[in-house]
Amino acid sequence: MQILAISPDPNEKSQELAQKLRARYRFLTDRDLEVTRRYGLLHAHGGHKGQDVARPTTVVLDRRGVVRWLQLADSIQVRPDSADVARAVRQLGS
């Protein structure tokens, strides 16, 4: 399984976060939110300084690139349960 974490953060910030979380997944920079917008996940003026940010969203894709599970947040406080994500990935089989 490959985890791709996508945000408008500049690369140094992502690197910092990766080290802080000891994360082994890859951080991708969507600087101008072009991909986020194309995915319908733009939260306009949702940042703490009123800047555009991404709606917190987790998407599980199978080997064919088809969406098999997703959770879109309706509040900036909400995050998916990692157990739910793990279950969705397991259901794809290995």
Place this chain on the structure above:
Amino acid sequence: MIRYWPALVSVVLALGAIAVYVALLRVTVVRNHPELYLLAFAVAAVIAAAATWRAARWPNFVALGLSVVLLILGGYFNFVLARIPPAPIVLRVGEPAPDFTLPDATGAPVNLASFRERTPVVLVFYRGYW
């Protein structure tokens, strides 16, 4: 002798709810149910209101004021500020995700389609820290 223990209970409950929420922010069930701290603020306000009704003394007013302010601020944050307006749905279960190429943290381009036939992919869109 007037006892102020209900006011104390009210303050401890209200501030304790904040402390517990912050301390357990990484626990999904706590993070995803911010209405739990609102409930704690409401209970704290009821206790303080009852205490104030019984004895109109300043410790009871302080406890009542604190819990009511926290309830209003917490409710405003939770139900107004934190809400994300609904947007047209692009992603649907059973449909392919749009392809993209984005730079990773080292600047190397990563193409979504390159993972096809190799491994499942989990995309995590997050708000970022800037």
